[in-house]
Structures are given as structure tokens and as C-alpha cells.
Amino acid sequence: MTIEDKLKKKKQAVDRELERLIKKDETPLSEAMWYAVFSGGKRYRPLLALCSGESFGVGQEMMMPFACATELIHNYSLIHDDLPCMDNDEMRRGQPTCHRAFGEDVALLAGDALLTLAFEIMARAPLERELGPRRERAVQEVGFRAGIQGMIGGQHLDITLSPDALSEAQLEELILKKTGALIIASVKIGAILGDASSGQLELVTAFGRNVGLAFQTRDDIIDSTEDQETSSPARPNSVSLFGYPEAKRRLERFVGEAIQALDDMSIESDTLRYLACGLLDVTKD
């Protein structure tokens, strides 16, 4: 099986599990959750989690609830970030945003519900009893990265930092929190559940940091070519700060450093490598 086929199969498994988790019970609330989660996401974070788990000997079934938790958290953050009081976005993935389709009140609750569900399914994940401590460390990791020191802190920076007077260090902190934190958590939970050594955990974290930086830099590059047509409000981003050519060089550097971290780990990691290298393609998904 090619790597692409392997990833496609994993993505299908993630989608099946997400469908099972989000019951479509015909209330607007569950429909809004469904709408947000099944609107064409690439499942990049759960794929990272599953592939990282595989590299550290964690089976797909055991990894799945944790992988899905990252996707639920990702989607809750998109719903809340799109709200009028935040970024006030009208479209997402070619469709009206959740609050435009279901109303702000229902969208707010749908986000809250996805976040809550993420932690509930990690607590329900069927693990051998002796793996309990690893579950706790994995949940701690997700909670920390999703919280005020991670994603939420990053979104707060995003709404408070002025895009006109941004230093490189500020932009990196913003990206590492807003986008990087959940990506770091996604790869780390695989390593944690697989009982990686502390040296490996450090390398996995370095891999996640660089993938996170690359992911957002690539997004900024793609957005910069789109913005000529639409005209989103100015947000702090790599292209406006460094210019297009330098942003591309930075993207290549981040991917290179991610690959270096994988090499240093000396584990089988062809799928993780593929996911990182895929970020070099800056044509639109």
C-alpha cells in the first residue's frame, strides 16, 4: 500500500469514528456540530496523532479517541474564532460559517459541546488498566496546549497584537500558540501513549513545533494569493511581515527542521514525513 493510500484509509477511519461520536439527533445543536465537523476538513491533526502513535507502537483503535479529540478541539476553535465578536467570518471551507447557518447562539453552544466532547471521549477511551497514567499525561498535554498557554492564548494574541507593528518573535509566538499548540499535542499524544523516552518526546515536540510553524506559514502564503481577490481584514501573518519569497524560504526551513527531528528519532516514520513534506505544496488544498 502506498503512503497516500495508508493516509486515505486512516482518514476514512477518523471520519467514521467522528460520525459515530456526533449523533445527528435532528436538534439544531447536533446539526450545527455535524455541519462544522463535516465540512471538508483534511483531518490533518488526527492523522498526525494516528501516525505518531503508529511510529511508537500504538494501535489505531487505541489511538482513535485521542486523535478524534484533536479534530473536535480544532473545529470548536474554528466555530468560536469565526463568531462576529471575534473574526466575524462569513465563509469557511466554501460554506457559510456555523453561526451564519445556525445562528450565533447555537454556534456558540456547538463549539462548547465539541470541546466538552473531546475531553469526555478521552476519558472514555478503552485502555488497558496499566495504561491509565499515560492517558492522564496525554489529557494533560491536550488540556495544556488547548488552554490559555496554547490555543486560547494564541487567539487572544491574534485579536490584540497589531499586524502593523509585529516582530518576528511575536509572530512566531502567535503561530506556535494559535496553530502550533494543537499540532504539537497531536503528535505528542501518540508518543506519550506509546511510552516514548524523554529524548524522543523532545524530538517529537520539535517536530510538532516545526510542523505547526510550517502549517501556518503555508496558510499565510495561500491566503496572500487569495487576498488579492477577496479582501479579508489584515491579520498578523508571515507574508505581510517577511514578503512572499522569504515566507517561502521560512516554510522550507521549518519543514526541513521537522524532517531533521524525525531523522534524529530513528523510528519508522514514513507517514509523518509525508504529512510534513506535503506542506511544501502551496497550491490551494
Place this chain on the structure above:
Amino acid sequence: MTIEDKLKKKKQAVDRELERLIKKDETPLSEAMWYAVFSGGKRYRPLLALCSGESFGVGQEMMMPFACATELIHNYSLIHDDLPCMDNDEMRRGQPTCHRAFGEDVALLAGDALLTLAFEIMARAPLERELGPRRERAVQEVGFRAGIQGMIGGQHLDITLSPDALSEAQLEELILKKTGALIIASVKIGAILGDASSGQLELVTAFGRNVGLAFQTRDDIIDSTEDQETSSPARPNSVSLFGYPEAKRRLERFVGEAIQALDDMSIESDTLRYLACGLLDVTKD
């Protein structure tokens, strides 16, 4: 020590732990979290959790992170419910609501952060290794009760049900989800961590249900006397549905049934009894 003194000491311990958890790092985000949590809450839910734990032999230190989690979740829900797209409340506990003090965007993130922190601290709670499975069951309980089948589902009912055409069954479902769910979770996590029997768990759940129903009925009674002065928008509530005298009879019945459940448990539970009986006092807190 009198029961009142015991509860006062427990409340002080809860406040100290909450102060430790919510670092006031001078960013608007952590200030908003602090503002919401330290605005004069009675800590009713963490007190229920600590007292329930005590009844089932769980020490205060072990119980504390779970008790605080219930208070963080309670306060996140208040922030989000107060937002303009939801209840659009301007005042809470005699102060401007969180979004009026910090802006809607920061209030939204502060709520998200409190919810995330609640689950993070439960995963971090220092427990003996063999108690891991009880932690998982406690977190499952909190996640379930906070989620779409519990609090979030209740808030959704609250914004969709018409107060004019409400049946008794609908009102009870609304109260049990919106207010009851987290109260049930608060008393159940004490029993779960104390390894209560399934019979005891059923009785604790019955106690929590009735305390939840009594708590909201009492709130409705207090609100009904206040509404003559202010003029909140009509929400589904016990007084408008049953009238004041019948609402008071219902309150007494719920407290009576809560006490009956405690009696049937045959455990030392003087503090839980006191917390339930305190709901009979319908003068304002």
C-alpha cells in the same frame, strides 16, 4: 465545629485553590477569568463535591481538583450564557457581566479557557495509581453532564422552548439539564472517587436530581420577587408555570426527596443535608 463553620472552612479552601489555579498574569484574558470566578459565587457545587467525597471517605485534598472543576465549568457557562447572542445579560452578582467588563471576544475566550482548565486539572489531580479508573469515571461523569445531554443541551432548550407553552415535563427536563446536570455531577464525583456501590450511586444521583430541581425552583422564586423591580425577559420558570405558592410547595417536596435519598444511603452526611436544607430559605443570598 458547627456545620456552618465546617462549610465555611471548606469554601475558604476552595477559594484558595481557585486562586492558585487562575494565575492573574495581568493579561486581559486571565483578568477576565479571575473577574468571573471571583465575583462572589457561593461555591455551592464544589461544596457539594467536597461534602459528598467526605461522606464516602475521600479526603479534601484528593477531592479538591474535581471540586474546583465543577466551579470552573459553572463559571464558564455563566460567561457564555450572559453573552449578547445568548441571554444578553448586563449584570451578574451586582457587577457588569464579563463581556461588559472585558469585551465579548475576551469573555468568549475566558469561558473557553475555564472549561479547558477544568478538564486539565482533573487530569493533573494527584491520585494513587490504583485510583486511575475512578478518575476516568469521574471525568466521564463531568463530561457527560456538562455536554450536549446535560448543561449545553439545557441551555439549548432554554433558548428554544417558548416560556408561554411549557409543560411541567419540559420545565423539569430543562432544569435537570441546565442546572441539575452539573449538581448531579458534583455529588456523584465524590461518590465515584469514594468507590460507592451502584446502589449508593443511584441514591446519590437521586439526591443530586432533587437538589438541582430545588436549586433552580428556589432561584425562580427569588427572581419572581425581584422581577417586579427590574424586568428581565421572560424565561421558562417555575413561578410563571405553577404560581408562587405551588412553586414553594415543589421546592419543599424536592428538598424532602433529597433528604430521603440521603437517609436511604445510611452514611454520615450532615453537611450534604445542611446544603440541601439551606435551599428552603428563599430570602435572597
